[in-house]
Amino acid sequence: xxxxxxxxxxxxxxxxxxxxxxxxxxxxxxxxxxxxxxxxxxxxxxxxxxxxxxxxxxxxxxxxxxxxxxxxxxxxxxxxxxxxxxxxxxxxxxxxxxxxxxxxxxxxxxxxxxxxxxxxxxxxxxxxxxxxxxxxxxxxxxxxxxxxxxxxxxxxxxxxxxxxxxxxxxxxxxxxxxx
Amino acid sequence: xxxxxxxxxxxxxxxxxxxxxxxxxxxxxxxxxxxxxxxxxxxxxxxxxxxxxxxxxxxxxxxxxxxxxxxxxxxxxxxxxxxxxxxxxxxxxxxxxxxxxxxxxxxxxxxxxxxxxxxxxxxxxxxxxxxxxxxxxxxxxxxxxxxxxxxxxxxxxxxxxxxxxxxxxxxxxxxxxxxxxxxxxxxxxxxxxxxxxxxxxxxxxxxxxxxxxxxxxxxxxxxxxxxxxxxxxxxxxxxxxxxxxxxxxxxxxxxxxxxxxxxxxxxxxxxxxxxxxxxxxxxxxxxxxxxxxxxxxxxxxxxxxxxxxxxxxxxxxxxxxxxxxxxxxxxxxxxxxxxxxxxxxxxxxxxxxxxxxxxxxxxxxxxxxxxxxxxxxxxxxxxxxxxxxxxxxxxxxxxxxxxxxxxxxxxxxxxxxxxxxxxxxxxxxxxxxxxxxxxxxxxxxxxxxxxxxxxxxxxxxxxxxxxxxxxxxxxxxxxxxxxxxxxxxxxxxxxxxxxxxxxxxxxxxxxxxxxxxxxxxxxxxxxxxxxxxxxxxxxxxxxxxxxxxxxxxxxxxxxxxxxxxxxxxxxxxxxxxxxxxxxxx
Numbered sequence: 001x002x003x004x005x006x007x008x009x010x011x012x013x014x015x016x017x018x019x020x021x022x023x024x025x026x027x028x029x030x031x032x033x034x035x036x037x038x039x040x041x042x043x044x045x046x047x048x049x050x051x052x053x054x055x056x057x058x059x060x061x062x063x064x065x066x067x068x069x070x071x072x073x074x075x076x077x078x079x080x081x082x083x084x085x086x087x088x089x090x091x092x093x094x095x096x097x098x099x100x101x102x103x104x105x106x107x108x109x110x111x112x113x114x115x116x117x118x119x120x121x122x123x124x125x126x127x128x129x130x131x132x133x134x135x136x137x138x139x140x141x142x143x144x145x146x147x148x149x150x151x152x153x154x155x156x157x158x159x160x161x162x163x164x165x166x167x168x169x170x171x172x173x174x175x176x177x178x179x
Numbered sequence: 180x181x182x183x184x185x186x187x188x189x190x191x192x193x194x195x196x197x198x199x200x201x202x203x204x205x206x207x208x209x210x211x212x213x214x215x216x217x218x219x220x221x222x223x224x225x226x227x228x229x230x231x232x233x234x235x236x237x238x239x240x241x242x243x244x245x246x247x248x249x250x251x252x253x254x255x256x257x258x259x260x261x262x263x264x265x266x267x268x269x270x271x272x273x274x275x276x277x278x279x280x281x282x283x284x285x286x287x288x289x290x291x292x293x294x295x296x297x298x299x300x301x302x303x304x305x306x307x308x309x310x311x312x313x314x315x316x317x318x319x320x321x322x323x324x325x326x327x328x329x330x331x332x333x334x335x336x337x338x339x340x341x342x343x344x345x346x347x348x349x350x351x352x353x354x355x356x357x358x359x360x361x362x363x364x365x366x367x368x369x370x371x372x373x374x375x376x377x378x379x380x381x382x383x384x385x386x387x388x389x390x391x392x393x394x395x396x397x398x399x400x401x402x403x404x405x406x407x408x409x410x411x412x413x414x415x416x417x418x419x420x421x422x423x424x425x426x427x428x429x430x431x432x433x434x435x436x437x438x439x440x441x442x443x444x445x446x447x448x449x450x451x452x453x454x455x456x457x458x459x460x461x462x463x464x465x466x467x468x469x470x471x472x473x474x475x476x477x478x479x480x481x482x483x484x485x486x487x488x489x490x491x492x493x494x495x496x497x498x499x500x501x502x503x504x505x506x507x508x509x510x511x512x513x514x515x516x517x518x519x520x521x522x523x524x525x526x527x528x529x530x531x532x533x534x535x536x537x538x539x540x541x542x543x544x545x546x547x548x549x550x551x552x553x554x555x556x557x558x559x560x561x562x563x564x565x566x567x568x569x570x571x572x573x574x575x576x577x578x579x580x581x582x583x584x585x586x587x588x589x590x591x592x593x594x595x596x597x598x599x600x601x602x603x604x605x606x607x608x609x610x611x612x613x614x615x616x617x618x619x620x621x622x623x624x625x626x627x628x629x630x631x632x633x634x635x636x637x638x639x640x641x642x643x644x645x646x647x648x649x650x651x652x653x654x655x656x657x658x659x660x661x662x663x664x665x666x667x668x669x670x671x672x673x674x675x676x677x678x679x680x681x682x683x684x685x686x687x688x689x690x691x692x693x694x695x696x697x698x699x700x701x702x703x704x705x706x707x708x709x710x711x712x713x714x715x716x717x718x719x720x721x722x723x724x725x726x727x728x729x730x731x732x733x734x735x736x737x738x739x740x741x742x743x744x745x746x747x748x749x750x751x752x753x754x755x756x757x758x759x760x761x762x763x764x
Contacts, residue, residue: 041491043478044448045471045526046512046553048536049495049665056436075498075665084529086461125435127462129529131536136497136546140536142463142528144435146443166359170395172335172379174365179266179375 047141048132049075053109057146058116065094065117070128070145077106079134085114091124091147092117121150265375267302268322271295271315271335271363273399274383276467282525282537285467287385294319295363295381295399297406299336304329305367314340325370333365333377337398339406345413347421349405351398354427354455355442361398361428389531390460394430397466401426401456404472408518412480415579421483425453428466433459447471449478463528470515470524477514481507485582488594488710492668496538496554497547499637499670502595502630502645509556509596516540516557517564517575541565548622549635550645551670555621556596562617569609577607591709591734592628592646593675601628629677639663639671641754649676649737651686655758659695660702660741662753673740676759678706683731685764690739692722696753701742704759708735718742723757727764737761 054071074081085098094115104110118124126145131138272292279286300321302310310331315321325331337351338360352358363381368374381395405426431442432455444455447465454475457463465471481487489507494500500508516522527535538554541561548555565572581587587594587602600618604611618624625633630645641659649656658674666672680686690702702724706714713735716726741755 041489042448042450043475043489043491043507043511044446044493045465045474046495046508046524046538047446047526049493049498051493052436075493075495086530123441125433127434127459129462129534131534134497137538138536139495139538140526140528140534142434142446142457142459144433144462146435146437166357167334167336167362168353168356168359169334169362169364170381170393170398172333172363172365172395173382174333174380175376175378176366176368176374177376178373179268 046139048130048139050081050130050132050141050143051075052143052145055145057148059148060116060118062121062149063117063119065115067113067115070112070114070126072110072112072128072130072143074104074106074110074132076104076132076134078104079132080104081110082131082133083112084129086127086129087116087147088125088127090118090120090122091126091149093126116147118147118149121153123148123152264324264326265370265372266322267325267331267333267370267375267377268320269333269377269379271298271300271319271321271379271381273381273403274385274396275400275403276383276385276396278467278525278527282523283527283535284529284533285527287383287387287532290383290385292380293403295335296403297339297409298399298402299338299340301334301336302331303334303364304331309334327370329370330367331370332367333379335363335379335381335399337361337363337402339402339409345418345420347409348423349402349409350423350425351401352425352427353429354439354444354453355429355431358425358427363395363399390430394458394466397428397430397458397464400466401428401472404469404519405476407469408473408476411518411575412484412579415575417484417579417583419484419583424479426456426472427453428456428458430458430460432457434463447475449475451482454479460532461530464532465526467532468526469519470512470521471526473515473518474511477511478507480514481510486588486594486710488707490668494553494668497545497552499547499549499551499639499664500553501668501670501673502550502597503593504668505551505553505556506595506599508553509558510560512540512553512557513560513564516561517573517578520573522561522565543620547637549637550596550623550625550630550633551637551642552621555623559596559614559617559621559623560599563610563614566613568613570607570613577603577610581606589709590628591736593707593710593736595628595630596623597625597630597633597645598628600625637664637670641674642671645675646736647674647676649678649759649761651678651680651761652763653761655693655760657693657756657758658739659754659756660700660739660744662744667745672744673738676737676739678735678737678761680730680732680735684729685727686730687725687727687762687764688716688737688760689725690723690757690759692755693758694756696755698743698753698755700753700755700757702755702757703740703742703745705738706730706735707738708733 051073053073058068060066081102083100085093085096087093096114102110124147126147128143131140273295274290275293276285276287277289295315296317298315300315301312302323304310311323313321339349341347351361363379365377365379381399383396384390384392384394429442432444433442435443436445437443447456457465487507488503494504494508522539522541523537524540525537540557543558545554581599581602590598592598600614603614622635633645636643641661647656647658656676661671664670690704692700699721701718703718704716705712714728716724718724739759
């Protein structure tokens with residue numbers, strides 16, 4: 001009798017445990033790959049192992065002088081960065097030397113203070129042409145920060161339509177003559 | 180489409196038997212991937228595989244047949260003209276900008292006209308109607324027979340098109356203008372004897388200091404790199420149709436990452452459906468960088484004709500990468516060099532496109548040699564390509580044959596230099612000593628597709644063996660995930676376990692933290708069959724993950740990783756280890 005009772009107890013405990021485990025487990029029926037992986041299935045062109053860690057978009061207002069920091073992470077153990085800064089027309093970079101040479105050891109991100117100002121609303125870019133020199137190679141990558149000044153305005157695109165196909169007609173240098 | 184089908188099936192099944200529903204959803208999910216051979220024949224054209232090197236001359240029998248775009252070849256254009264018609268012909272060229280002799284930066288002083296080859300040419304009337312269509316020859320020539328005095332202009336589309344097997348349709352489009360197709364337009368002029376020869380040239384727009392005119396040549400420079408690659412693939416024996424592909428370029432395409440419709444593409448890349456190309460002058464433009472263009476087109480071919488299990492992501496020559504990524508990127512680098520027989524990879528950028536960088540694809544001396552280095556892989560493949568030891572130098576055919584062989588695509592192991600070596604040994608045993616020697620020069624010693632006998636751990640002991648073994652109902656296999664060399668796609672982020680399922684059924688797969696840093700981990704796993712992910716179990720609990728999977732009989736690879744070492748936004752990065760088990764349910 002006690003054996004039977006013990007068996008029932010063990011069986012009950014097993015069932016509860018199994019049920020709990022069942023609740024915790026996630027039955028897999030469909031394949032949905034991790035979102036990070038989906039984003040990264042882009043195969044990019046070769047370039048320096050450096051990335052922008054700080055925000056890739058800064059929103060400011062017109063005539064506002066903004067002091068911010070560009071943070072870069074070099075995925076190398078050490079070397080030298082030579083960074084050329086430039087900006088799209090209408091965006092001014094204040095108090096920044098270009099090019100800048102920065103030594104890094106790979107243990108900490110590279111932080112570069114920048115001051116920006118634009119007088120009119122629009123979408124601008126702070127561009128960085130970065131050369132990464134290490135003991136083995138020299139490689140380059142361009143990075144950019146989007147500077148949105150004022151509200152985002154969408155512009156309509158005018159296209160020439162021919163036989164259900166959108167065409168951008170480029171001007172030709174044409175010479176016309178007899179055969 | 181697969182998602183829509185799944186939703187539809189789910190809804191339908193709500194009023195049906197649950198079992199049937201699950202079966203249907205599973206069927207829908209399982210059947211949707213892998214087929215890249217869907218084609219849309221946009222319009223008829225004259226370029227086919229044979230015309231890559233032939234002189235295709237088209238004639239238009241009657242221009243009064245509206246919207247006729249059907250062309251027929253004529254060996255002699257003049258002989259087909261009559262009193263009411265004339266031959267209208269010409270040459271199409273574009274400005275080619277070479278790199279400087281040191282391969283750094285563009286040399287605008289050496290600009291030269293080059294033929295626009297294989298491109299679609301149309302005659303368009305004053306109403307915008309396409310009256311005839313053909314494709315340019317190898318010297319950029321085209322020819323039509325056209326009704327006299329018809330008001331007509333010549334339009335050259337930035338498009339390579341073949342409607343004959345093997346088919347292709349490559350277009351250069353603008354992602355900032357609703358993916359509209361670039362085309363070079365001539366003037367609308369009556370077709371007379373005096374206007375029968377019409378040569379069109381696409382200019383670079385460079386005035387010696389800056390781009391001050393429309394950059395018409397860019398689209399055709401891009402197209403010509405693809406034309407070169409296409410010719411090599413056809414010559415290598417490809418008979419498979421190629422899916423349509425857009426190469427999206429704009430002068431607005433910049434290094435900013437954001438809205439691609441505004442040109443914020445980040446960098447040049449292939450995303451599985453299109454190639455995006457930088458065009459931001461004085462920062463980074465890639466239209467005159469054939470290596471960059473063919474590198475990305477090589478990734479497209481991996482999808483189309485070969486196989487790649489790469490998970491993508493940032494990469495560079497000296498990094499220690501996931502073996503799948505190293506293989507794909509090393510191949511793409513080598514491929515770009517092979518297609519144009521240029522060992523020095525060149526990517527121009529910077530102010531006035533005067534800087535940039537270059538590297539020798541075939542370089543043998545490097546740091547971080549190994550199966551995890553794209554530099555090593557590129558070096559092996561390129562040096563194999565150029566070698567004349569028991570083979571013809573500069574012959575792409577052997578590489579094409581290995582990659583396009585069904586055994587390569589059907590392998591249960593991941594795509595890697597080990598798989599390539601294994602397949603090459605089977606197919607071309609005479610080449611195996613050369614290839615093995617090149618591998619050993621790059622400190623790669625694995626002897627089969629699963630990297631047996633590999634002894635180079637890249638300075639990370641957990642990386643060997645490359646594939647661990649997992650036994651059903653056996654003891655746990657302890658594996659570790661690390662971020663010593665970066666995250667997501669770097670060596671040590673993931674571990675790979677070979678799994679043999681001898682009987683179809685339901686299995687419980689779990690990974691519990693056991694060893695490594697004293698931190699909270701987030702283990703996850705993905706089950707692959709022949710490189711295709713068939714199950715993914717997301718982490719929902721700290722330090723362990725478990726899932727019940729219905730698995731058919733066969734061989735699999737289980738990828739196990741700590742999400743903290745994959746997610747670049749996560750700042751925690753520690754070595755964490757897991758006991759991985761598989762048990763029958």
